Amino acid sequence: MEIRKEILDILTKDAKIANRHIAAMLGIEEAKVAEEIKAMEDEGIILRYSAVLNTEVMGDLAPAEAFIELKVSPERDFGYNDIARRVYKFPEVTAVYLNSGRCDLIVKVEAKTMKAISQFVWEKLSVLEGVTSTETLFIMRKYKENGEILVEDEKEERLVVTP
């Protein structure tokens, strides 16, 4: 299990790293690395490998994003999971969380424009049965995402050679 944790730690920082490098780092056989990765893929632990983007420097390439806070009234045979399911099935929805606090579901939505997001909220989310209110929080600037600071670069300023 410890090996899996280490492999995941390395892969989540750099998914493109070669298995033989992972093997060298952990002092295990390359075949063992391949085997564990395959197993974790089969078990659904590793879902896919994707690029991590800095939307702050993407300009028009970046989509509009918003958090939508949903208050819902779960009823018998119609609980949170059911409402959540009808929310997360929309492709515009990139994340859904059930959470404590003043709203029940936090939903992250992505679309080409803010207008498209607004439209999605009033046409699709607010009308869902069980949804009692929505509050839309447009993301205006991202400072940090996925553990990466997006807005500044702490440059390495070490001298080339030091004792």
Place this chain on the structure above:
Amino acid sequence: MNTEKLLARHVKEVPPSGIRRFFDIASEMKDVISMSVGEPDFITPWNIRDAAIHSIEAGRTHYTPNRGLMELRQLAVEYLKERFNLEYDAKDTLVTVGASEALDLAFRAILNPGDEVLVPAPSYVSYEPGVRFALGVPVGVETFEEDNFILTPESIERAITPRTKAIVVPYPNNPTGAIMTREELDAILPVIEKHDLLIIADEIYAELTYGRRHVSIAEGHEDRTLLINGFSKAFAMTGWRLGYACGPKPLIDTMTKIHQYSMLCASIMSQEAGIEALLSERNSGYQQVSHMVTSYNRRRALVVEGFREMGLSCFEPRGAFYCFPNISSTGLTSEEFCTQLLHEKKIACVPGSAFGKSGEGFIRCSYASSMENIIEAIKRIREFIEGR
């Protein structure tokens, strides 16, 4: 005016650092991947930086007591107790401007002209000049790859003369990455005790060991050991220039005398940052330290494996963040190897000869560099060797 004539002979006689010479060449070239950096590639953890900023905002901009803030000294000895089972007193602890100052003070405090200090070789470039500036005589004690670069009682015994006063014990070692185990330390202690030498233990890399915890030679021998440590490597705080020395009272008192007339005190902002470093790490169970160690350890394995795959003999480093492969099979001197590697492949490593004669035949390759850089550097060094 002939300024040359003014310069003190014993200072002039000390050659400039071999590392410095190499730095001058490397820093003028573009797009060099540097594997020659002797400092962490981590930036100081934010909470530590934040503490220093707060202390400035709160107007803490004055001198501190010569020996340093009592809170810091107290935390430092508690830290040494908790991490390395050392028994030192905060009263006999001196906060210095980096571990380097502590070394300099130690040599100046103990040496009469002509007194000798045993300095393992290869090792950090400052010991020998430090002894010379204090009018002492550094005496090299060679260590060898086949002995895992450790000190042995025989080699120490051979180097001792009636004028020998102290021995520098710098483990984990820069540049070899060697450590010494309890047994290996116990083996050299009798000869040190027999000749009544002071031990100057430079343990700046104490937190950075792999597979096993660092054992201090000072453990159980605090009364004859000047323990030098600092914040640069363990907490990624090189630029703060903060270190400390703990030791026998008369020695610390004398070092403090020099320190109070020359340096006055370490900067208060750095001392405040040091307090935060020790407190926060203690409270978190040394989380950031262990995160860094894990990260160095992976890179260490990658570099060692890389050199061995090239067919070079590479001693397995167990501490610090250096790898010290033997390049003598290439037929090049270490200086030739590094110069050609730099010009042909734009990779900067440090020639082993910069760390003393016995470093000849080796290069120092720092793995405190990004994974990408390491992988690329290994690839290019392999091309360099295969292309010869």
